[in-house]
Amino acid sequence: MPLVDWDLATSTAARLGPTGPSVTLxxxxxxxxxxxRCxxxxxxxxxxxxxxxxxxxxxxxxxxxxxxxxAENVAGLRTVLGPLADKLNPKIGNVAGAVSSKVAGVQAGTLLAYLSGKVLGQYEVFGNNPGKLLLVAPNVVAVERKLGVDPRDFRLWVSIHEVTHRTQFTAVPWLRDHFVAEIHQFVAATEPSRQVWQQAGKMLDAARGKDGVSLLDAMQTPEQKAVLDRLTCIMTLLEGHAEVVMDGVGPxxxxxxxxxxxxxxxxxxxxNPLEQYLRRLLGVELKLKQYTQGRAFVAKVIETIGMDGFNHIFDSPQTLPRLDELSSPQSWVDRVAA
Known part of the structure; x- marks a missing residue:
């Protein structure tokens, strides 16, 4: 029995997802x-x-x-979360498993429906190797209209950001395997029966909009927290690098x-207030902070030792930044580049 009813997740996302802007064929x-072309x-x-x-x-x-x-993200999640189903199924009865699978399917579909109206582009790495570059046309059109910007310029600007992610994973062959391995380690640290009441309390805090608490925070074990810190470093680096590249190429x-x-x-x-609440609840606020912190880190390292020096960050998993180094770029330079 799958941990998540992925077919239900797909249909839920399709049913709840927002409609796109009005365009002719x-x-x-x-x-x-x-x-x-962009x-x-x-x-x-x-x-x-x-x-x-x-x-x-x-x-x-x-x-x-x-x-x-x-649908592309459901396919990727199905691939990467498969091991979690194998881990949890022996601990969950048939009836409880069926119910939880449906609930998880609706939850995943609802989250993806929300995000489907926000994401301009994505490099999806889970579904295949090395990955697939996705550009979400209706969202790009909707945002360029709302901002009143030149469509060709905006489309190229967005494309530069997403193509940078593709370049990261195709120029650094070990990166995808390392990233997926960290996800698997996060999954392996799942303990469904552990700290139930403590997690329930955190989830209530998240629902109330308590600062610094998201559903992701509420549902992780201490072991997962260590893995998530490393994942945060990777994602902050990759997002910050893409931001620096799009602003460096742009002019x-x-x-x-x-x-x-x-x-x-x-x-x-x-x-708006509802949007801010959903961002905190779903952990999207963390994503937005990654753009800012990552951009500052990457820009400072490049300023200090140049692009070739910065690129040593992709030499191996050991040269990736640590969590404390994200706010102290010179510490990374002293540890790696020196």
């Missing part, structure tokens, strides 16, 4: 073609700026709608990049 076709152009700019050389074939580009984005190829960046940052910060 010809407009939709043009957007898809333009995003593909991804291809972005690859050249990212390679020149980062000096990272892909060691694996470039992952495919898929321009998708919100429903397809959710030379995107005429309106300064306006786009200013408008986009205002959009990130200006969430």
């Amino acid at each position: 010809s407009e939709a076709t043009a957007v898809v073609a333009d995003l593909r 991804a291809e152009e972005a690859s050249e700019h990212v390679a020149a700026y980062t000096r990272l050389v892909p060691q694996l074939a470039d992952a495919p580009v898929a321009v998708v709608d919100r429903k397809s984005w959710a 030379s190829v995107i005429p309106s990049v300064s306006r786009i960046r200013a408008s986009f940052d205002r959009r990130r910060a200006a969430a």
